[in-house]
Amino acid sequence: xxxxxxxxxxxxxxxxxxxxxxxxxxxxxxxxxxxxxxxxxxxxxxxxxxxxxxxxxxxxxxxxxxxxxxxxxxxxxxxxxxxxxxxxxxxxxxxxxxxxxxxxxxxxxxxxxxxxxxxxxxxxxxxxxxxxxxxxxxxxxxxxxxxxxxxxxxxxxxxxxxxxxxxxxxxxxxxxxxxxxxxxxxxxxxxxxxxxxxxxxxxxxxxxxxxxxxxxxxxxxxxxxxxxxxxxxxxxxxxxxxxxxxxxxxxxxxxxxxxxxxxxxxxxxxxxxxxxxxxxxxxxxxxxxxxxxxxxxxxxxxxxxxxxxxxxxxxxxxxxxxxxxxxxxxxxxxxxxxxxxxxxxxxxxxxxxxxxxxxxxxxxxxxxxxxx
Amino acid sequence: xxxxxxxxxxxxxxxxxxxxxxxxxxxxxxxxxxxxxxxxxxxxxxxxxxxxxxxxxxxxxxxxxxxxxxxxxxxxxxxxxxxxxxxxxxxxxxxxxxxxxxxxxxxxxxxxxxxxxxxxxxxxxxxxxxxxxxxxxxxxxxxxxxxxxxxxxxxxxxxxxxxxxxxxxxxxxxxxxxxxxxxxxxxxxxxxxxxx
Numbered sequence: 001x002x003x004x005x006x007x008x009x010x011x012x013x014x015x016x017x018x019x020x021x022x023x024x025x026x027x028x029x030x031x032x033x034x035x036x037x038x039x040x041x042x043x044x045x046x047x048x049x050x051x052x053x054x055x056x057x058x059x060x061x062x063x064x065x066x067x068x069x070x071x072x073x074x075x076x077x078x079x080x081x082x083x084x085x086x087x088x089x090x091x092x093x094x095x096x097x098x099x100x101x102x103x104x105x106x107x108x109x110x111x112x113x114x115x116x117x118x119x120x121x122x123x124x125x126x127x128x129x130x131x132x133x134x135x136x137x138x139x140x141x142x143x144x145x146x147x148x149x150x151x152x153x154x155x156x157x158x159x160x161x162x163x164x165x166x167x168x169x170x171x172x173x174x175x176x177x178x179x180x181x182x183x184x185x186x187x188x189x190x191x192x193x194x195x196x197x198x199x200x201x202x203x204x205x206x207x208x209x210x211x212x213x214x215x216x217x218x219x220x221x222x223x224x225x226x227x228x229x230x231x232x233x234x235x236x237x238x239x240x241x242x243x244x245x246x247x248x249x250x251x252x253x254x255x256x257x258x259x260x261x262x263x264x265x266x267x268x269x270x271x272x273x274x275x276x277x278x279x280x281x282x283x284x285x286x287x288x289x290x291x292x293x294x295x296x297x298x299x300x301x302x303x304x305x306x307x308x309x310x311x312x313x314x315x316x317x318x319x320x321x322x323x324x325x326x327x328x329x330x331x332x333x334x335x336x337x338x339x340x341x342x343x344x345x346x347x348x349x350x351x352x353x354x355x356x357x358x359x360x361x362x363x364x365x366x367x368x369x370x371x372x
Numbered sequence: 373x374x375x376x377x378x379x380x381x382x383x384x385x386x387x388x389x390x391x392x393x394x395x396x397x398x399x400x401x402x403x404x405x406x407x408x409x410x411x412x413x414x415x416x417x418x419x420x421x422x423x424x425x426x427x428x429x430x431x432x433x434x435x436x437x438x439x440x441x442x443x444x445x446x447x448x449x450x451x452x453x454x455x456x457x458x459x460x461x462x463x464x465x466x467x468x469x470x471x472x473x474x475x476x477x478x479x480x481x482x483x484x485x486x487x488x489x490x491x492x493x494x495x496x497x498x499x500x501x502x503x504x505x506x507x508x509x510x511x512x513x514x515x516x517x518x519x520x521x522x523x524x525x526x527x528x529x530x531x532x533x534x535x536x537x538x539x540x541x542x543x544x545x546x547x548x549x550x551x552x553x554x555x556x557x558x559x560x561x562x563x564x565x566x567x568x
Contacts, residue, residue, distance in 0.1 A: 055405070057409070058404070058405040058409075059401045059404050059405055060404070061404060061407050061408070061409050061410045061411070062409050062411050063409045063411055063413075327398055327401050327402060328398070330401050331394065331397040331398050331400070331401045332394060332397065347387070
């Protein structure tokens with residue numbers, strides 16, 4: 001396996017060649033991926049909100065945003081500007097500290113989780129050994145923020161919404177973690193890069209969907225529930241709870257909630273594509289194509305193309321799943337809280353346990369196909 | 373043991389069935405995405421109001437005999453009829469007449485009962501103003517006729533559902549001269565006259 005492009009190493013090398021010491025070069029490099037992450041995640045959200053509007057409109061035989069820029073593409077910018085210049089209100093009887101802390105606590109872990117999303121061989125911020133575990137643990141911080149927001153608003157609907165959010169995240173965390181565990185068992189690693197690499201042998205045939213169809217479905221359902229997307233959006237059900245824990249929020253704090261919910265959606269879609277749909281892998285391995293046309297794998301232009309293709313494939317797969325999520329939004333009605341908990345504890349949990357055991361058994365019997 | 377297996381089997385069957393139904397629903401929503409938007413792009417496209425449309429009321433000043441029937445049949449006595457008795461001609465002389473369309477519910481009772489037919493319904497429905505008092509139409513404003521949608525060069529007129537050919541559900545891109553389902557009122561009248 002060739003290392004592909006390593007932006008960090010080449011960037012530091014350039015700076016060292018210019019006469020800086022390696023430590024200084026590393027410090028100069030550090031903020032760049034962080035900034036890139038923030039911009040990337042925010043841009044992803046903007047595209048997602050636009051897609052959500054357009055696809056929702058299409059599913060309802062409407063046109064959707066049309067006049068704000070070509071095809072209404074400036075609508076997310078108008079949204080963001082509106083929310084940023086609105087008055088920041090803290091209700092008189094709310095707990096100011098918790099009220100402010102809530103949205104921040106929801107947003108930060110979700111952005112942090114982007115650290116471990118791989119877009120290519122070296123195209124990720126950090127290749128942590130505990131990668132996917134970090135994501136699972138970070139995603140359980142968000143419900144605390146939601147609960148905080150709900151409790152501090154001093155509003156019964158907010159409180160109900162916050163409690164529902166906590167109950168929902170706790171019950172869907174487990175099947176999510178169990179289905180991830182099955183993947184981890186197959187790839188013998190928690191690192192996202194290793195998980196993708198293990199799926200890269202035979203192109204589309206070696207993707208984890210074929211080996212983990214049940215896990216894929218469970219993961220997607222649980223991820224939808226974690227993101228509070230329809231049909232599991234009851235913590236913020238507009239009709240019953242007046243948007244739940246968001247009721248008292250306005251301006252920039254509401255914008256944080258809005259942002260984090262969409263970042264979370266994109267993130268979940270990215271993780272599905274990483275865990276089950278082969279991450280940055282093309283349908284056919286790029287090496288095969290390179291060998292077929294007789295180009296060495298270490299050719300610079302081929303590596304640039306491979307990197308670009310990797311990013312495109314990851315984002316494409318993720319947005320395909322976002323599209324599916326939006327389609328599901330207009331297909332499936334919202335579940336009740338008891339149905340939600342029933343589904344989580346009585347269906348997803350046992351099925352994911354069975355899936356885990358099945359994976360273990362298959363791994364012992366067919367170590368070749370299931371990562372022995 | 374057998375009972376347990378049966379339970380598991382039933383459970384699986386139900387789960388598969390649920391997945392099937394969700395798949396069916398998804399195919400319906402997916403199919404909707406390729407259909408043409410049925411929305412009417414309002415300021416540029418407008419629906420042609422039907423001939424029974426109860427819009428803003430039109431008033432003909434010279435026909436009015438100041439009988440005040442319209443006031444009596446109105447649910448809230450809305451029309452204001454300002455008249456005085458002319459002793460020489462021994463007739464009522466109408467000075468002013470006004471209806472406040474901010475209050476009117478467009479029930480059409482006044483039009484129905486007017487003995488001289490000086491009240492009628494127009495097809496005007498665009499009654500938005502910045503000040504609600506602008507909706508208090510006096511006899512001059514009531515005497516104006518609205519601009520027809522079909523004659524407005526800025527607007528693409530679209531037919532309502534009942535005026536579309538049989539089986540057609542949306543008014544965009546109709547071939548010219550396509551007629552609506554069923555017989556037209558004038559044709560019905562002709563038939564009736566011919567049979568008599």
